[in-house]
Amino acid sequence: MNRLQIFTENRPRLFGIAYRMLASRAEAEDILQNAYLRWHDLGDSELAEIRNTQAWLVTVVSRLCIDRLRVLKLERESYTGPWLPEPMIEIDPQTPELIAEFSSDVSLAFLSMLERLSAEERAAFLLHQVFDVDYPVVADMLNKTAAACRQLVHRARERVQQDKPRFQISRDVHRQLLHRFTLAAKSGDLQELTSLFADDAQMIGDGGGKIASVNRILHGADRIARLYHVVARGYQQRMQYVEVQINGEPGLLRYLDGKLDATISIVSDGEKILDLYTIRNPEKLQAYHSLVLPAFLNGNVCQGR
Numbered sequence: 001m002n003r004l005q006i007f008t009e010n011r012p013r014l015f016g017i018a019y020r021m022l023a024s025r026a027e028a029e030d031i032l033q034n035a036y037l038r039w040h041d042l043g044d045s046e047l048a049e050i051r052n053t054q055a056w057l058v059t060v061v062s063r064l065c066i067d068r069l070r071v072l073k074l075e076r077e078s079y080t081g082p083w084l085p086e087p088m089i090e091i092d093p094q095t096p097e098l099i100a101e102f103s104s105d106v107s108l109a110f111l112s113m114l115e116r117l118s119a120e121e122r123a124a125f126l127l128h129q130v131f132d133v134d135y136p137v138v139a140d141m142l143n144k145t146a147a148a149c150r151q152l153v154h155r156a157r158e159r160v161q162q163d164k165p166r167f168q169i170s171r172d173v174h175r176q177l178l179h180r181f182t183l184a185a186k187s188g189d190l191q192e193l194t195s196l197f198a199d200d201a202q203m204i205g206d207g208g209g210k211i212a213s214v215n216r217i218l219h220g221a222d223r224i225a226r227l228y229h230v231v232a233r234g235y236q237q238r239m240q241y242v243e244v245q246i247n248g249e250p251g252l253l254r255y256l257d258g259k260l261d262a263t264i265s266i267v268s269d270g271e272k273i274l275d276l277y278t279i280r281n282p283e284k285l286q287a288y289h290s291l292v293l294p295a296f297l298n299g300n301v302c303q304g305r
Contacts (some may be wrong), residue, residue: 003039011032017058020106022065023085031061035064039060059140073119079209081214082214082215085112087279087285089263107248108246123141123142124153127141129157135153167270171250178251180192186232193224193228196225196273197224198272198273198274200220202276203276203277204276204278207281208283210283211280213281224276239255240254240258242255259289260285
């Protein structure tokens with residue numbers, strides 16, 4: 001097996017690590033490209049010294065991600081409005097990244113919580129908790145002691161569990177609630193919209209300063225419902241909603257005049273919407289503008305009442 005074949009075989013796992021670390025498909029692809037160049041440029045004697053190829057590749061990707069995440073955290077501090085991860089929209093159900101390495105939690109809510117961790121906490125937590133890498137191996141990858149890595153994971157786990165949604169709902173219930181939201185958002189039914197949200201619900205919108213969106217977290221069922229009521233009054237006949245998989249969960253794409261305008265994801269207790277995440281930043285949707293519309297307009301569009 002040549003070097004390209006070896007890297008390709010490990011690519012889904014490497015991509016899963018990089019995407020969870022950086023919460024950006026584009027950034028993850030850049031990391032994998034850099035990792036491949038390092039792998040390709042190894043001398044024969046260096047290659048012969050590698051006892052575990054996958055561990056070597058994971059180590060390189062993890063270290064590259066830590067360095068890149070430190071830079072990104074500084075950039076995201078000056079981001080206009082709330083920052084949300086770049087969504088992963090499922091186009092082809094056979095895509096390896098989405099089958100092999102996205103079976104565990106990569107929801108927008110989960111990735112947003114990971115943003116509160118330091119780069120090393122995030123790496124240690126993901127490697128151990130998500131990818132089941134033993135502490136001694138994690139320690140070697142991060143150039144730390146096993147005890148230090150245990151402490152990193154312990155702190156990260158406490159912070160994540162503290163903020164993790166308390167409710168696990170079935171996919172069918174999730175889809176039913178999304179369908180109700182779609183009909184209400186399309187029609188602008190204020191009463192129905194209000195009834196869908198918990199009293200203390202919050203909406204987080206990411207326009208990146210490039211397109212209109214909520215510039216701060218919007219709190220309360222009434223305020224969120226009124227926003228969608230106003231949007232429907234202004235754009236009702238121009239909007240279409242398409243159900244897809246976003247970061248491993250049922251979600252929605254909103255089209256305006258046939259062009260992808262936003263992704264919508266929710267967190268729910270099974271009865272009410274607790275959190276709503278909407279991404280409108282064109283840079284984060286760019287990869288899907290030409291792919292999603294042809295793939296899903298055949299029979300999966302919700303036109304509303």
